[in-house]
Amino acid sequence: MPKSKRLLTRSEADSFFTRLAETRPDPRTELDYDSPFQLLVAVVLSAQATDRSVNLATPALFKAAPTPQRMAALGEEKIAPFIQTIGLWRNKAKNVAALSRALIETHGGAVPHDRAALEALPGVGRKTANVVLAEAFDEPPIAVDTHVFRVARRVGLSSATTPEKVEADLMRLTPLRFLRGAHHWLILHGRYVCLARKPLCPECAVRDLCRYPDKTGEPAAAALTARTKAKGAKAGAKARKR
Numbered sequence: 001m002p003k004s005k006r007l008l009t010r011s012e013a014d015s016f017f018t019r020l021a022e023t024r025p026d027p028r029t030e031l032d033y034d035s036p037f038q039l040l041v042a043v044v045l046s047a048q049a050t051d052r053s054v055n056l057a058t059p060a061l062f063k064a065a066p067t068p069q070r071m072a073a074l075g076e077e078k079i080a081p082f083i084q085t086i087g088l089w090r091n092k093a094k095n096v097a098a099l100s101r102a103l104i105e106t107h108g109g110a111v112p113h114d115r116a117a118l119e120a121l122p123g124v125g126r127k128t129a130n131v132v133l134a135e136a137f138d139e140p141p142i143a144v145d146t147h148v149f150r151v152a153r154r155v156g157l158s159s160a161t162t163p164e165k166v167e168a169d170l171m172r173l174t175p176l177r178f179l180r181g182a183h184h185w186l187i188l189h190g191r192y193v194c195l196a197r198k199p200l201c202p203e204c205a206v207r208d209l210c211r212y213p214d215k216t217g218e219p220a221a222a223a224l225t226a227r228t229k230a231k232g233a234k235a236g237a238k239a240r241k242r
């Protein structure tokens with residue numbers, strides 16, 4: 001978003017999240033997992049890949065290795081075949097094996113409830129740590145991935161140019177009661193409505209609040225009103241001719 005555009009006010013940010021919350025009252029990640037460890041592995045695997053591709057691969061992987069101990073025993077070579085359908089699988093197999101060993105050696109096999117400790121694990125960056133903290137431990141950091149970054153800047157929740165600064169803006173503008181769900185609402189909005197190339201602005205619940213100057217189409221209601229008006233005008237013209 002260009003610097004000159006006005007950011008949403010706190011009250012507009014409140015309305016923004018209220019509406020997104022109405023569409024999904026209990027947002028969770030779309031990744032499948034049964035434990036914090038499996039969540040951590042699934043999030044690592046989801047980097048630059050779709051949740052769907054991860055969910056197709058992880059049932060067999062987690063059946064073979066549901067814990068850090070079993071995953072470490074499986075090792076990189078045997079993890080790889082399970083995840084070959086996911087992008088960057090070679091590197092991810094190496095990281096999943098290494099982070100499993102690190103969890104055993106440093107944290108007694110548990111996923112640490114601590115950002116610095118999470119970020120110290122192989123293949124775990126700030127975004128992954130944020131997702132794990134939010135999802136597994138109900139902490140409210142807002143992980144900024146590509147969807148969150150785009151939506152926040154388009155809508156006017158941030159005009160920053162780095163994920164860290166966008167995260168800081170979001171933490172400042174997001175009302176406390178929406179902090180836990182904000183990451184998911186922004187991701188889901190970016191994934192299904194505010195699409196990268198052609199956002200579905202006519203169907204968007206926050207269109208009137210959004211600062212994006214290049215919105216697509218007309219809002220559904222406005223389009224309907226316009227169509228209704230056009231029909232009415234036609235009917236009137238016909239009636240006048242008679």
Ligand code: SF4
Binds near residue numbers: 155211
């Ligand atoms: S109005 Fe369009 S650009 Fe703005 S949030 Fe909605 S979909 Fe995205």
